[in-house]
Amino acid sequence: MSRYWSPLVKSLTPYVPGEQPKITNLIKLNTNENPYGPSSKVLEAIRSEASDNLRLYPDPNADTLKQTIADYHSVDKNQVFVGNGSDEVIAIAFQALFKHPNPLLFPDITYSFYPVWSDMYQVDYQTVPVTDNFEIDVQAFKQANGGIIFPNPNAPTGRLLPLDQIKLLLEINTDSVVVVDEAYIDFGGESAIALVNDYPNLLVIHTLSKSRSLAGMRVGFAIGHPDLIEGMERVKNSFNSYPLDRPAQAAAVASFLDEEYFQSCCQKVIASRESLTEALTALGFEVLPSAANFIFAKHPEHDAETLANQLRERSIIVRYFKKPKIDQFLRISIGSTEECEQLATALKDMLG
């Protein structure tokens, strides 16, 4: 605490990301990273950027990247916004689109950065309970609001809201922006990007950190009506002209040009998720249906925090949230085939 801080700073409770341990030889299943590295074409693109040109600023508008994303998703370039990871993109959406007299709505069980951004940008918010099955109940969002945001699939549950439910939400909610945070959509969901031309208040946000194996490069993007994008650009350009460095822009472009590699990684993760779900179910775990690259599981006879600690002793890190309603769950990222097998073996051993 310091008398020099802006008063707001004193009341902030910053977000705490999943641990990034510096020791190696860990089975790291705690931050939903992809077990497979990026495409070799992406690595080649990054190496090509290691040149004298780094003395020059990057393209502040990331035109080539925006056009690549627009082509990939069959939208216009002015419907695309890019940022330094989807967290930056969402933070900008909070500032550009959510600061209204009515409260922002999001599920009570969801990405725990949403309340942090709300406090940071002084956006009033209200949580909407998920059902007993951890599903998002679209009808419960039918109330006065200044915006709606939720991940789909939801985090940390992995549960998918089908596209017809999102359509329904957009039909009943036309006066504020609906942000669908699709960080995990490529692992089995249908993207709401298909709806952006029909709903001027829909913004869909993606990241390259998960399905495109680029957590280390920090690239995210949003797709929506050009007016929403323009609002985002105004905030971005009042904050930081060049949030994406040259290698990040080049890496992201290359990733969209290697569809085959992308699809094969997603398919491998999905297959591992299904095997791991089966293995854990056989051990007595209740595993929520997941469309993400993680599963959310609890064991009726074993305390989740204890299990997480026991796994850590075996050099396996999973994510545990000490929070109401979910404090008996473990969130387990889908690792490689071997990592998933080692996890299942460890749990089998522990449960005796």
Next chain:
Amino acid sequence: MSRYWSPLVKSLTPYVPGEQPKITNLIKLNTNENPYGPSSKVLEAIRSEASDNLRLYPDPNADTLKQTIADYHSVDKNQVFVGNGSDEVIAIAFQALFKHPNPLLFPDITYSFYPVWSDMYQVDYQTVPVTDNFEIDVQAFKQANGGIIFPNPNAPTGRLLPLDQIKLLLEINTDSVVVVDEAYIDFGGESAIALVNDYPNLLVIHTLSKSRSLAGMRVGFAIGHPDLIEGMERVKNSFNSYPLDRPAQAAAVASFLDEEYFQSCCQKVIASRESLTEALTALGFEVLPSAANFIFAKHPEHDAETLANQLRERSIIVRYFKKPKIDQFLRISIGSTEECEQLATALKDMLG
């Protein structure tokens, strides 16, 4: 304009960075980039990061980079904050340290992003006139304020405020934070980092974009009292956990480890600045004394905007600001020896 925008967005006037033209074969002297590329060790460090590890998040706290900067500048690691370019670092300082009832003060002739950040973060501000010689008058800052910020050397004038004047400012201003934005300090100034242990309200901000030839990588940092740094971290961690990607962190570390290359580039730029100043003076230009990697010059008989346009026709781009007090000046970045010679030749030809 959209009804979905937060009301603040409607009133924003975003910053417009210097043009980044996509055509090549230009002599680009408009955005103060270094004419020399980064150290080969930096390029090697970036290439080494192009690996499977990019599937993993970067270190959110950039510990290795912070320690490297701390060692280089002989401070403790908890006195160092890093960000996605110094623009992001300054934007975070505005939020963390400048939002107080009294207005922020900055010179009337200065970096034109300051009023943009003030509007963006709703920080009330007041400008303090520079002298007729475009010098910062420290005594004029002796007034109630919620913070003070200025570049040193100042932009776009290039004028340096000596360290004893900064000390004087800190002696008369103890109740609010003084941010010294030292983007250009390595080209001939003495850094106020030497004062941070004496003044708990001093924050010094640097960028790797200019003297370290890394505009394309987006890395900046701040050094100050640990309490100021903690306030900055709270804002950063309420916004974006991982603003620096893996290659950017590695490149920045490598840059600080190649002191010889860094010094030689700075010396070459300084030598070119002195030659160019001489050449322009011989052509009748009045050139302000500069301690930066650019000069600010006017010709008593030739309109600056006309000159800028004529240079553009010869594929030479310089920066022109259509603003009161400086609309007869050109801001010319120091290019390579050859580029500076070509500029001088073109001007000689144009002036007849």
